[in-house]
Amino acid sequence: MIRNLSYALVLAALAVCNSASASANRTFVSAQHGVDLNSALGCSAAAPCRTFGVALGVTNPGGEIIAIDSGGYGPFVIDRSVSVEAPDGVYAGIAVPTGTGILIATAGVTVHLRGLTINGTGGTAGSIGIDLAAGSALSIEHVTVSNFVGAASYGLRAAAVQTLSVVDSTFRDCLLAVVLTNVQTATITGSRFLGTITGPASGGTLPRTGAYGVWVQSSDGVTSPAVAIVDCVVNEGVQIGFAALDGNNAGAPALDLAVDRSLVSGSDAGLGLTDANSTGATIRASASRSTFTHLRTGALGVDGAQATALLDGVTITDSAAAYAINASTGGAIKSFGNNTLSGNAVDSGGGVLTPLGVQ
């Protein structure tokens, strides 16, 4: 009855006011009784809008859009600094049959996404959950991105952004769960990269829904990415847990990756570094206080003369090979002498570990 009253008030107000939309620092959407016409009144809590896209149009830069109740809200494009939030207990689903769930392609914006669920429903090739094509900073917290299993599909694709934070989020059944290209700094903490094994092993490969957990790439010759992955988990449904690829030409700045307090279990590979150009730019990856176990190919792979991995308090067990340095392209693995490599088909013999003294 109250809602009907709200509707009547809205319609009455619309009848008397012109088409200019109010704008507010805080707007609201509701799947159960929101109406996009309410944008004329600023998508207030009492008269919420229906979709994030419409609410965004009347939200001041630096403001917030709140999902009031559970339901589907649809894909949208973010063109300004904003927080988009569904509080715990509210399911704000964004179904993505094709294309992109949330697209951010405006330079300089700072966006926070919290509590949303982005679900790829079609298995369509080229689908993307969250696409950060331009922007200053993106943080995603308590977000679930799932079912982006089609060819060339991403959970989170970020390019050319200054700062990315992923906190306590879940990427489930995404082919390319998180791919960061030329991202200056990123911290991914408390997150899970989970996939599903889809068939029996054949020809040495095990089909799974996930190809990569986190893949960090550097390609523009200018950006020097620093990415920390902390307290994260990758399961057997993802082929490669964490990977770094430096495609820069000579003289480009370094790519630094740190994997700390994390677990990769049952994948093909745990951590892989590839330096595509063997001169100049370097990849350095440290693995600390982490465990790599039951990996079908090997836990740690280093490929390229300028690629270096550091092992500090790492446990590698029950895997095919604990580590491998590509014999033809080179690379280095440095150890602080405090790691446990045992129970693997090949504990050592993937190259020579360079000892580094602890300090």
Added chain:
Amino acid sequence: MNRSLPAGRCAAALALLAALCASPAALASAPRTFVSAGPLASDANASANCAPLAPCRTFAAALGVTAAGGEVVVLDSGGYGGFSIAQSVSIIAPDGVYAGIGVASGTGIAIAGAGISVTLKGLTINGLGGTTGIGMTEGASLTLIGVRVANFPAAGSHAIFVSSPVDVKIVDTVVHDSYYGVYLQDGPTAIIEHAKVLGTYTAPGAGGAFGTVYAAFTVDNTSAATATRAALSDCLANGGDYQGYVALSTAGSAGLVVDGSTAVGNYYGVYAGPGSGSSSGTATAAVSNSIFLRNHFALTAAGSATRVSSSANTITASSGLNFNNLGTGSTVLTTLGNNGADSVANAGAISLVPTK
């Protein structure tokens, strides 16, 4: 009981009763009150103690009728405005409810009261020009659970600022884009767990240029009469802060313990020393089981009576130094000999105290 009053006294009693009932100063108070942003909410409902079916609209009105030590519960999502707290109370937005507090100027939630114990759960404080998100200047205890504070970027602004000897507990809290993230000054004792201070990065330059965050977590003691200390677990400072984890003392003692935490891309990952100029106090920082990635100076000790210790940390890709002892006098920067630090230079005297 059989009693009958003479007619005159009965009338007088009734008149007195009527007068008392009509008195606006006689506000009742309840152990639990409710606020809402919905159509039933009105601050006039304070006369009915902001009941669940007749909630108040603002925290200020609800607090006026909440008994000391009681609770104010947020029923539904909406904006609630800044307010002051001068009594012991818990302000709770349960999971599923977004309780937003926009701060256009000054302090969003200003807390001060002798001996009070305040809990804030599930609130979101968004700066829209204000200088402080949550500020506590007097009291006994502050607990923040699942609180988010964002957008206090102006120089000198604080997301969370406690400036008196309060027992502080902060868990599951996220601070965005604020000049100071968590700032504890002159007396608080704090435990901070699973707290993230996030900023927007700019490359730490030679002059210490930084992104949106000047200092993520700071204990700062300026008085010989107080001591400030904080223990941090599973925390995060990223985004090109000038300083990630900081212990400053110009007088008295400031102590910081950081365990199992992360510092990425900051100019100073950990800094302990005088706030400015000289110091007659001691600043200490004990850091363990943490990851330092791409900081300019990972761990720094400065001043004349500072102690920094580093145990079982991984320190990688520092653009300046891993261990940086700028100090004089009795300042020591100690390593337990169990840190994985890739080969970047150190500076100043680094003491080795092997693990036992």
